[in-house]
Amino acid sequence: xxxxxxxxxxxxxxxxxxxxxxxxxxxxxxxALRQRGHEVAVFDFNNAFHEAAPAREKALWGDCGFWxxxxxxxxxxxxxxxxxxxxxxxxLDSEARVVGFSIFNSSIETSLxxxxxxxxxxxxxxVVFGGxxxxxxxxxxxxxxxxxxxxxxxxEGEVTLPEMVEGIERRGRLQPxxxxxxxxxxxxxxxxxRPEIADLDQVPFPDYSGFDxxxxxxxxxxxxxxxxxxxxxxxxxxxxxxxxxxRHRTGPRVHAEIRHEVSRHPEIxxxxxxxxLINGRxxxxxxxxxxxxxxxPKIRWQAQAIVRPFMTRGVxxxxxxxxxxxxxxxxxxxxxxxxxxxxxxFRVADAENVVRDAAQAGIxxxxxxxxxxxxxxxxxxxxxxxxxxxxxxxxxxxNPDQTTTGMAPGTYLWEHWDEFxxxxxxxxxxxxxxxxxxxxxxxxxxxxxxxxxxALGVQxxxxx
Numbered sequence: 001x002x003x004x005x006x007x008x009x010x011x012x013x014x015x016x017x018x019x020x021x022x023x024x025x026x027x028x029x030x031x032a033l034r035q036r037g038h039e040v041a042v043f044d045f046n047n048a049f050h051e052a053a054p055a056r057e058k059a060l061w062g063d064c065g066f067w068x069x070x071x072x073x074x075x076x077x078x079x080x081x082x083x084x085x086x087x088x089x090x091x092l093d094s095e096a097r098v099v100g101f102s103i104f105n106s107s108i109e110t111s112l113x114x115x116x117x118x119x120x121x122x123x124x125x126x127v128v129f130g131g132x133x134x135x136x137x138x139x140x141x142x143x144x145x146x147x148x149x150x151x152x153x154x155x156e157g158e159v160t161l162p163e164m165v166e167g168i169e170r171r172g173r174l175q176p177x178x179x180x181x182x183x184x185x186x187x188x189x190x191x192x193x194r195p196e197i198a199d200l201d202q203v204p205f206p207d208y209s210g211f212d213x214x215x216x217x218x219x220x221x222x223x224x225x226x227x228x229x230x231x232x233x234x235x236x237x238x239x240x241x242x243x244x245x246x247r248h249r250t251g252p253r254v255h256a257e258i259r260h261e262v263s264r265h266p267e268i269x270x271x272x273x274x275x276x277l278i279n280g281r282x283x284x285x286x287x288x289x290x291x292x293x294x295x296x297p298k299i300r301w302q303a304q305a306i307v308r309p310f311m312t313r314g315v316x317x318x319x320x321x322x323x324x325x326x327x328x329x330x331x332x333x334x335x336x337x338x339x340x341x342x343x344x345x346f347r348v349a350d351a352e353n354v355v356r357d358a359a360q361a362g363i364x365x366x367x368x369x370x371x372x373x374x375x376x377x378x379x380x381x382x383x384x385x386x387x388x389x390x391x392x393x394x395x396x397x398x399n400p401d402q403t404t405t406g407m408a409p410g411t412y413l414w415e416h417w418d419e420f421x422x423x424x425x426x427x428x429x430x431x432x433x434x435x436x437x438x439x440x441x442x443x444x445x446x447x448x449x450x451x452x453x454x455a456l457g458v459q460x461x462x463x464x
Contacts, residue, residue, distance in 0.1 A: 007169050008039040009161075010096035014110040015046045016060070016067045017102075020463075021216045024223035024274060025102045025131060025157075027206030032158040035204045038165055041094040042210045045087050045114075046107070051215065052083065064106050073109035088117045092125070098165055100157075103131035115148040126150045126174055128164070130157045132242045144181055144188040150174055151182045155242075158203055160194055196245055200228065201253040205260050213267060221270040222261055226254050226284060230276040232306060234330075235343050235412040236370070236405065239276050246280055251287025255295070262297045273303035278327075279311060286315070289322035302326035307346040307354050316361035327358055328366040328399070334387025335380035338373050341420075352391055359394035366461055370401040371449050372442030374413075374420040374432055381445050385452050397461035398453050403428055404442035 011026045023044060030040045050061055060066050060076075067073060077084060091099055091114075099118060101111040115127045129146070130153035144152060151174060153160050160179035167175030174182050179194025197203060206223075213219045229246035230239045262268055279285055292299070301323050305311070307330075319327075329351070333339050336348050359365050369388075371381060388395065406428045407414050417425045421432045431438045450460065 006038050007098055007165055008041065008094065008096040009033055009098040009100060009165055010041045010043060010091050010094050012043045012091065012099060012101050012111075012114065013046045014101065014107045014114055015049050016064070016106045016110075017046045017104060019047055019050055019061060019217045020272070021213065021218055021221040021223065022208050022211040023102060024206060024225075027208045027211075027223075028203065029100065029102075029130075029157055029161055030209070031204040031207035033162050033165065034207055036162045036166070038162065040210075041091075041096050043087070043091060043094075044211065047215060048087070049080070049083065067106040067109060070109055073113075077110065077113050084113065084117065088114060088121065091118060092122055097124070098126045098128060098168065100128040100130060100153075100161060103129050103133040105133055107131075108133050112146060112148065115146070119148045126168065128153060128161070128180075130154075130161065135242045149183075151177070151180050152188070153180045155179055155194060156197055158197065196228075196243070196247065198247070200247050200249045203249075205257045208261075208265065213265060218270065220267055221272060222265070222268045223274050224254060224257060224261075224271050225249070225274050226251075226278055226288065226303075227275045227280050229280075230306075231280045232277075232345055233343060233412070235341075235416075236373070236408070238408045238411050241410045243276075248281040248284055251284045251289075251291060254284075254288050255291040258292070258299065259295075259297060262299070269299055271299055271301040273301065275303060277306045278303035279305045279308060282308075282310065282315070286318065289318050289324075292322040293318070299323045300325045302328075304328040304330075306330060307344075307351045309346075309350050309353075311354050311357070313357040313361060316358045316363055320361045320363050324363050326364040326366060326396070328368065329354065329358075330368045331355075331387070332368060332370045333373065333376070333380065334384040335376070336383075338376050338380050338384075341375055342370075342373060348387065352387075355391050355394045359396075364396035365394055366397045366399060367395050368399045368401065369449065370405055371445040372404045372437060374405070374422055374430075374437055376437065381448075385449065388449075388453060388458060389456060392453075392456040392458050395458050397459050399461045400446060400449050400453075402446075404439070404446050 011029055013023045013026055017023060026042050030042055033040050050058060103111055118125050118127060127149050128151045129149050134152050135154050160177060164177040164180060167177055176182055176189055176191045178192050181188045181190040227248040229243040231246050233240060258271060302325055305327050331351050332342060334348060355365050407425050407430055414425045422430050423433055429439050
């Protein structure tokens with residue numbers, strides 16, 4: 001009996017996304033597909049387009065607002081139509097029947113243009129969108145109306161995408177798949193959501209075969225993760241819209257991945273954890289640190305964390321000994337009243353201790369700040385400036401929020417705007433009923449914050 005040929009899948013990252021190193025989503029999905037015997041082709045057109053861009057355009061990769069504006073992206077696409085056509089030819093020439101796009105706010109507009117050209121040239125190719133931007137709790141329902149998209153994976157794709165591909169292999173056409181909406185007889189059909197992966201240790205190690213690390217901004221860097229989701233529910237954050245439950249891998253599993261990747265890619269010496277917070281499960285973080293100290297490999301790593309009282313000097317000393325060189329904390333404000341309104345769940349004194357202890361352990365501290373939160377007064381803003389002044393010696397970089405508390409649809413702040421005295425939700429241009437918080441007031445505070453940090457010698461994060 002003749003064996004059916006397994007379908008080839010193309011995984012695509014369109015502009016714009018980060019250029020530090022290969023996209024982790026493509027590495028994880030490639031590994032999940034290859035583990036089940038599927039052939040995969042990977043295309044990072046985000047990086048390729050940046051390489052080919054004239055000097056005057058390269059700065060666009062740091063401007064998320066540009067890539068989220070359909071009119072501006074349309075002009076960009078028109079100017080680079082020949083390059084887009086050539087990229088689409090690469091995808092079609094790979095003979096992949098399924099073409100999966102990794103979708104973020106900044107890549108959806110370009111991805112839609114790629115999808116349209118693929119379907120125009122070969123309607124038989126199956127176009128799949130997945131990623132944060134198309135999570136159904138976020139903006140995924142809009143994606144169900146995209147005429148050139150055949151399926152939308154909402155949530156984690158490591159199980160859903162291989163099952164979808166195998167359904168096509170069995171029946172010769174797209175089949176309803178748990179965790180996805182699929183176009184069946186001209187309409188989008190969703191059968192049932194897929195539970196989030198309970199045991200993250202079962203997720204295969206990323207497979208970066210086909211990527212040339214030398215072409216990236218940091219050729220010695222790779223992404224990894226210890227946790228998914230967040231233990232907090234800050235009112236302005238949309239993390240829970242993408243990942244409902246907080247889960248973690250074990251320290252030994254992450255250590256095994258690091259050793260595996262370094263053996264395959266000896267040039268890698270820096271790992272960045274993509275976690276919303278790396279210290280949501282301190283026991284596993286410390287287990288990982290112990291293994292790195294005792295068994296190696298000798299690497300550098302960086303991560304994002306939340307302020308927690310148990311993050312003591314002893315903890316930071318061990319993390320630094322294991323290779324931690326940088327840690328980012330969402331401080332956001334120096335006013336306890338504003339922190340409580342945000343539901344950050346820590347005390348200002350805790351933040352001061354954490355920042356100091358991490359820095360004294362030899363870890364570079366990066367601090368996020370958000371000015372103009374609804375209800376923030378001049379006194380609250382002054383408290384934020386005072387926090388930076390008091391702790392300037394411990395802060396390596398600051399990340400002031402350029403959106404000045406932009407409101408994201410689906411977040412608690414967006415859904416309960418009246419509770420915060422806001423006239424109506426309006427993205428960046430919201431205002432409060434009392435007239436004391438407008439976009440002009442927020443922009444003024446933002447510039448004052450940046451000016452004060454500069455005067456104190458605290459730099460803005462060059463890698464934000």
